[in-house]
Amino acid sequence: MTRIEQALSQQGIELPETAAPVGAYVPALRVGEFIYTSGQLPFVDGQLVTIGLLGDEVDVEGGYDAARTAAMNALAAVRSLTGDLDLIEQIVKVTGFVASTPSFTDQPKVINGASEFFGEFFGKxxxxxxxxxxxxxxxxxxxxxxxxxxxxxxxx
Known part of the structure; x- marks a missing residue:
């Protein structure tokens, strides 16, 4: 088990297997020293953890938790290509999409669920x-x- 996976395990987190694509794409693609993931949803055991729009059915806390789960799935897609999360030198870019009502403006607070997850386990x-x-x-x-x-x- 890698150091990152040990740290995750100590927090009770086990990364899932990479979800099978539901379309004509791959979950992650390596180009040189970079891995690009396809968009990852907040699946746990094949089911979305929550459904709905922020600002309507889903509150910021629920969105934050969903972003954290989606980040875990994105990390699993990276691991599917590297086999070892300790080989990650840098999380370079996170793009987060938030399904929300027109008046909802707290998308950054929601995507903090992913950003803080990466900071917690990867530090700098x-x-x-x-x-x-x-x-x-x-x-x-x-x-x-x-x-x-x-x-x-x-x-x-």
Missing amino acids: RGEHARSAVGVAALPMGSPVEIELIVKVRSDI
């Missing part, structure tokens, strides 16, 4: 650039979707 390597974007709807009614750009060691 978890610091990243970020976008938190409000959208009208996401696949299957998900309240959030997270995608990553991660730099990995070049010798793998």
Whole structure:
């Protein structure tokens, strides 16, 4: 077990297997030293943890938790290519999409669920650039979707 996975385990977190794509794409793709993930939803055991729009059916806390879960799924997609999370040199960019009502403006607070997760387990390597974007709807009614750009060691 890698150091990152041991730290996750100590907090009671076990990364899932990478979700099978529901369309014509791959969960993650490596190009040189970078891994790009497809958008990851907050699935646990094949089910969305919550459904709905922020500012309506889902509150900021529920969105935050969903973003954290989606971040775990994105990390699992990275692991599917590296086999070892300790090979991550830097979480470079997090893009978070938040399904929300037109009047909802706390998208950054929601996506903090992902950002703080990476900071907690990767420290300085978890610091990243970020976008938190409000959208009208996401696949299957998900309240959030997270995608990553991660730099990995070049010798793998």
